[in-house]
Amino acid sequence: MTTVAAKDGCMAADTQLSGEYRFRAQKIVQLADGTLVGGAGTWHRCWAAMCWLLGGEQGDPPKLKDSCLLVMKPDGSLWIVEDEFPAFPLLDREAAIGSGAAPAVAAMRAGMSAGEAVKHTCRIDCGSSDPVQLLKLPKPKRPARKR
Incomplete structure (x- = not known):
């Protein structure tokens, strides 16, 4: 019960945790390398x-x-971990996991951003709800100019 999308x-990601309770949680983290x-x-x-x-593995x-985990490396490549490590690479340029994966992927393929796709999916998937968390890869550092 979740929607995590990357593009x-x-x-x-949505922020709903559900079970015998209903809480909000951060479902995306950023590692030291971005x-x-x-x-x-x-x-x-x-x-x-x-x-x-x-913690550095x-x-x-x-x-x-x-x-499962959806992983976006600093080069923009997408990877997935299902049930156990290691992660394996995906060929897709967009991907989603969780109960809202199918509508989120469809929305991204129709032109929506990852954030828009998750917001859209929150309206139709009872396992996902607002607010939506959004993180971006850091901009690549430009080499220093020589003078």
């Missing part, structure tokens, strides 16, 4: 995996049973 250097990581599925497993990545990677 054109941006990753967006990589964006969004999670969908069993939230405590997603969060454990995101913390493992944020020390020790054995956590299992992601019934969960």
Whole structure:
């Protein structure tokens, strides 16, 4: 129950956590190198995996049973982790995970940005709702000019 979408250097996610409760949570993190990581599925497993990545991948990677991560590397390439590491690359230029993945991908292919696609999906997927979190890849650093 989530929608995480990535396209054109941006990753967006809804913020709804649901189960026997309904809370809001940050579903995207940015690693030190600029990589964006969004999670969908069993939230405590997603969060454990995101913390493992944020901590420099020390020790054995956590299992992601019934969960997945969408990863956007600084070069804009998209990767996915399903059930367990390692991540594997996708050929697609846009991707989405979670219960709202199909409508989000359709919206992006119709011309919407990742953020617009997640906002749109929040209106039609009961597992996703506003507010939408949006993170962008950092701009590449330009080399210093020689004088």
